[in-house]
Amino acid sequence: MKKFMDWLTNKFAPAANELFNRPWLAGLSAAMQKVIPFILTGSVIFFYNVFKEYISFLPDLGPILTYSFGLLTLYITFMITNQLMEKLGHPAYTINAGLVAIGTLFMVVMPVGENAGSVDALMGSLGPSGIAVGMIVAIFVAIIFNLWGKLEFLKDSNIPDFLINWINVIIPNLITLGTAMILVVILEINVMEAILSLFMPIANIAQTLPGFILICFIPAFFYSLGVSSWMFGAITTPIYMAGIQANINAVAQGLPATNIVTSESVFTLAFITMGGMGATLGLNLLMLFSKSKELKSMGKVFIAPSIFNINEPIIFGAPVVFNPLLMLPMWINAIVGPVYVWIIMRAGLLNIPTKSNQMGQVPAPISSWMITEDIRAFLWWAILFVIYLAIWYPFFKSYEKIKLADEGK
Structure with missing residues (x-):
């Protein structure tokens, strides 16, 4: 037991902490913690609805649920990208990358076919059922911005700083949204269904x-x-x-x-x-x-x-x-x-x-x-x-x- 505890203390635990403190994992973890208030906001309304079933004159607080917990995928997509940019050392991209992640998410989950134009279908995709999609989109956007940020494009040029900053956001924006457009619009791939189909085996194993x-x-x-x-x-x-x-x-x-x-x-x-x-x-x-x-x-x-x-x-x-x-x-x-x-x-x-x-x-x-x-x-x-x-x-x-x-x- 003593040897085992020594190994846990001196080898395993430090290695585990080092692993979980690496930027990509730390960013994902931080993002999940930051969306907890939105989850709890929805939980409060669900708890309130238990009493509403027995006290009919209580007001309907459904809209609060819809625009908090009901948009969880949207919040997670932004927050994962935001936190990854922070952990990866790109503070200039934290907001811009998060916003373009939202745009990419909308392109990916926008209803097509018989549900085209359906607000209900769109809202359903932005709720908790689309979290896996939002995570993949956020990580993809973070990868593009991280790679571009490492290039330090126009770092030593004489172009004004504000113009350099614009260029260094516009280009990864175009790459990110352009890639999504090729997949969704040109190749007509249902990215959301593809991601969910990949996630389902993991979810099915977890439900055993x-x-x-x-x-x-x-x-x-x-x-x-x-x-x-x-x-x-x-x-x-x-x-x-x-x-x-x-x-x-x-x-x-x-x-x-x-x-x-x-x-x-x-x-x-x-x-x-x-x-x-x-x-x-x-x-x-x-x-x-x-x-x-x-x-x-x-x-x-x-x-x-x-x-x-x-x-x-x-x-x-x-x-x-x-x-x-x-x-x-x-x-x-x-x-x-x-x-x-x-x-x-x-x-x-x-x-x-x-x-x-x-x-x-x-x-x-x-x-x-x-x-x-x-x-x-x-x-x-x-x-x-x-x-x-x-x-x-x-x-x-x-x-x-x-x-x-x-x-x-």
């Missing part, structure tokens, strides 16, 4: 039990090494959004929801992330009743954020990070949680979420009932809490003995 386990375990594993789980947003967000959108569409057609792997099932449900990623609420409860003064004191400090599924304090304060006695149960929980959720949802013992709501900081099991609209969520949450508690207990008691020895007890 092994995919569900991996999508929950990998971020938790890296989190235990001090690598923020936000880094994986660029990968998980399109999968989660496609999943919940498919559920919403299915219910609208009178069909059952089938996609379990959504942000709602992972976060808002607060089963897999009970107390935060790695299900640390059980650990926090054990700390509250610890014989160690240090652990008990920290438990009192950490309990408030834990109730709201925020566990950075306990992860870095207990600490769980690089603590072999606490990392292992966190990894086990990251496997047990998705397996548990998968079984009860597939067995029809708990409703699969059919509404988009990513308010993961609402205390459970209130959030669990809210997102499933199923009273059974309270029971299944309580059973899983006991399971998590049993997993944490032996590891925690071993760690507690070490702390008590340090305190001279």
Whole structure:
């Protein structure tokens, strides 16, 4: 174990941090974090609509949803390009590249055929279902602007600076939009369908039990090494959004929801992330009743954020990070949680979420009932809490003995 921990600490973790801090990955991660307010804005309206179903005189706030969450692909496209330009060292292009990415996106997703001119079809493409398309478009635009920026065209010329700046934006604009025009207008390729067809196998794999386990375990594993789980947003967000959108569409057609792997099932449900990623609420409860003064004191400090599924304090304060006695149960929980959720949802013992709501900081099991609209969520949450508690207990008691020895007890 000691050799393994030394390898994790001195080799694996530094290499992982270096990888995720590279410009392309860091830019994607930063962009996903910056669009969270738009996702949460939509979540607030979805939450509000739960009450509106029972209180009919409440006003319709649908337009807020339409022009926040409903334009998520648009926002992501701009923000990814913007952040990539910043991380790649092209501050002069952050706004211009982002804007031309929006123009390219519109060219790619503009409805054709029988839907030509349909505003509804266009809006549907700009919502969460088009995120994969927006990401590809943004990365393509960033590549063009990055390559052009490296050329430093007209750097030593006598042309006025403002004119050089214009030229150095116009040319990559023409290349980007021209390429999109060739594909869409001249070759008549449905770029959106082509991108989505490439993305579907990944999404389909994610919507399996092994995919569900991996999508929950990998971020938790890296989190235990001090690598923020936000880094994986660029990968998980399109999968989660496609999943919940498919559920919403299915219910609208009178069909059952089938996609379990959504942000709602992972976060808002607060089963897999009970107390935060790695299900640390059980650990926090054990700390509250610890014989160690240090652990008990920290438990009192950490309990408030834990109730709201925020566990950075306990992860870095207990600490769980690089603590072999606490990392292992966190990894086990990251496997047990998705397996548990998968079984009860597939067995029809708990409703699969059919509404988009990513308010993961609402205390459970209130959030669990809210997102499933199923009273059974309270029971299944309580059973899983006991399971998590049993997993944490032996590891925690071993760690507690070490702390008590340090305190001279």
